[in-house]
Amino acid sequence: MSIIDSKIPEGPVAEKWTNYKAHQKLVNPANKRKLDIIVVGTGLAGASAASTLAEMGFNVLNFCIQDSPRRAHSIAAQGGINAAKNYQNDGDSVYRLFYDTVKGGDYRAREANVYRLAEVSNNIIDQCVAQGVPFAREYGGLLANRSFGGAQVSRTFYAKGQTGQQLLLGAYSSLNRQIQAGKVKSYNRYEMHDVVMIDGRARGIIAKNLVTGKFERFAAHAVVIATGGYGNTYFLSTNAMACNCSAAIAAYRKGAYFANPSYVQIHPTCIPVHGDKQSKLTLMSESLRNDGRIWVPKNIEDAKALQAGTKKGSDIPEEDRDYYLERRYPAFGNLVPRDVASRAAKERCDKGYGVNNTGLAVFLDFSEAINRLGIDVVRQRYGNLFDMYEEITDVNPGELAKEINGVKYYNPMMIFPAIHYTMGGIWVDYELQTSVKGLFAIGECNFSDHGANRLGASALMQGLADGYFVLPYTIQNYLSDQITVPRFSTDAPEFIETEKACIEAQKALLKNPKGKDGKSVDSIHKELGHIMWEYVGMGRNKAGLEKALVELKRVRKEFEEELFVPGVEEGMNNELDKAFRLKDFILMGELIANDALHREESCGGHFREEHQTEEGEAKRNDENFFYVGCWNYQGDDDKAPELIKEPLVYEAIKVQTRNYKN
Amino acid sequence: MAEKNITVTLRVWRQANAKAKGEFKDYKVTSTTDTSFLETLDILNEDLVSKGEEPITFDHDCREGICGMCSLYINGHPHGPATLATTCQLYMRRFKDGEVITVEPWRSAAFPVIKDLMVDRNAFDKIQQAGGYVSFNCGGAQDANAIPIPKEKADLAMDAATCVGCGACVAACKNGSAMLFVSAKVSQFALLPQGKAEAARRAKAMVAKMDELGFGNCTNTRACEAECPKGISISNIARLNREFLVAKLKD
């Protein structure tokens, strides 16, 4: 059995990072110029790492699928980014952010990593302001904050409903400066297909030029993947269309452990699914829960009328509404963490209280806020989200709908949980290095800091922490003894062979055993998504997961025997590129289901119906599952992976049952 | 409004690659009023694949109006008939049953067609690389609240920074000018103390790059402002011109 070394530094949790930095090995400036680093991905994690490494003097090769680094999926983040600045003087501190994140993650994160994250959170805000990121400000000219789920302080910094956009454009601007300086070479519309290994170390990648259709070889002293999460395994999610898990799966196939794949986040406030032609789901930012109240009717008759379309939300007066989050969780109310809010919505809908024609929706209502603050103030806070909602659903949530007994009721939004974020990912040690030497993983694609559930506004924080402030230091500890290693030739046999395997895999996808009578990529992907949502979604149980694994095998067979991909290898072929990604999503689905089946407990985003309290809350099993579950590939997609456990060690925080009630 | 079926003819520009000669092709497709325009293209593409034909290539990613990846010149308008919306935010309820909808790529010398409706907007990145940043290295920043910034200034900078880099302004302009795009970035930084020091140099470098890359001159037709999905104001162009003049005077 393989052993695991997480390389957590000595000392009390608050001193670990300082100690590490004091003792790590560094690379001197003259030597940095001799070292090349590949960074795959230009999201918050990739762009910040690429620019910072280049500023330090390394040569960086930076890849993305989109036509410009600025369009990475991070651009779509709406709500905000956390930091422990305590500008509001509401009792925030590094320790409190650390504590909230560990608790929010249901005590399944690595303590030392989370503390470091909280520590550097403040540097991120300073860095971004210096870059010219236009964060929201108060009239006095100082930075404004809002609240997010799972916290009782106001520590979220934001730029309207476009925080991810502004942070990414900030990182993109720094990246551009380094491209101009010749320190970063930027490869857009390129997709990484494999990692090239020489003598047990990652020494380069094979990437496909999506315009010419040709595979190309790239060598470097270290490879960093920053390729985002695997939410699109479920077909429908809030992720962008090109989000995929192929780079992570390529790393996994080369020996990088995949950690905690079953920890998938289902976000409570998304626009409900509509019809079978839908291509993705739209998130309504968590910030709406600052002022929006979530409810379903108290009376089942009202719910039935809503489902039949004979009543509207605004027809139901205050006394007949069940604000179930406020009822069940008085201390946090509408601001409970995402997993808790999502499950509570499912519970109500399962009981028949859903509010739309499918019975799979709840209301998010702004009437109280509009009556209290006036529509202008509410629109100033959420106007762009209201507009987005209206454009999609044709309903304006700010519109006065009815007055009952002198109380004004506005159109509520309808929302439902949807796949949003993946806490699991490539396993990394404290230095963000995977179990493959020379291969690093940062941002959403690693498993690091969020345990079994991520708090709102913490992914942006983690991506930028990894890219600006952690990896640029820790990677030097690896590179310090690589300075004498000369550049590798991309004509080395390892490069040629790996490229050959990519070309063959591509030919196999174009075989089209059934010709055009076969199935399209999207139709198979939808099947996959359906199985995942049904059996590996919000509520999981043994029988369902076993069934999912059988079904997933069937889907894999269907993919092999019935897939139809039109077009040729040469030139741009979107369908072909999607087929490559789907192949890996299927393997990913199996990983998620296997992990979920093995983890006989409920924690954070992983809810096993067999393991709940009488009140329907998640029941952890710390005695048997207080570890990171790492899956080790066994050389073949058909072979069951080996489970390796990284035990969790908590020194600073007492492990407790999560409580958001009082 | 209740959801209804809608059948339209899409007159789509098909072009195999950058060098090939393109042509319009008509496709009939049935969708619903609550389905988005891009999802209607998905439906058509699934149909084409089932017939063994190659689907239509177009750029898209976030499908919620923020990444700037989607383009499309629909019925004579970049991003179609809706105002303040990108193509991915366009829903079929905007069209009439039976309508013929013409769908073209961005047409601009600086944005060559790659395939079908997909164009190469690399020129925009090159303009940003010429000066769209604050020269500052990670690690040395002072406290974020050390310099208060008046809310009005910060809000104006934010409005300019909202540009998604889609290129609709260029596609809308009869001269193919990129001034709205360039002015948005120059304005964001010129309005903030962090970017002020380099403002003039930045304006000059970015405008020079824009000229070099074959974008046309701005003759104040305001077509860009009318078609910009993010409502970027042409007052930004005035600010760019001021910064540009300052830079020239310094020379």
Ligand SMILES: Cc1cc2nc3c(=O)[nH]c(=O)nc-3n(C[C@H](O)[C@H](O)[C@H](O)COP(=O)(O)OP(=O)(O)OC[C@H]3O[C@@H](n4cnc5c(N)ncnc54)[C@H](O)[C@@H]3O)c2cc1C
């Ligand atoms: C709608 C939405 C709203 C969100 N809002 C918030 C929020 O308010 N606050 C918060 O903290 N978090 C939020 N999140 C989560 C957060 O946005 C993401 O977790 C984070 O941005 C991920 O950043 P990243 O850099 O790891 O990856 P991404 O931004 O996903 O970037 C991935 C990069 O990798 C590239 N790539 C992928 N595969 C390959 C390959 N094979 N070859 C080459 N390149 C590849 C892509 O082109 C891209 O450049 C939100 C997420 C969504 C979906």
Ligand code: SF4
């Ligand atoms: S200015 Fe408007 S139209 Fe032009 S690139 Fe920016 S967002 Fe698009």
Ligand code: FES
């Ligand atoms: S697809 Fe992202 S803006 Fe349209």
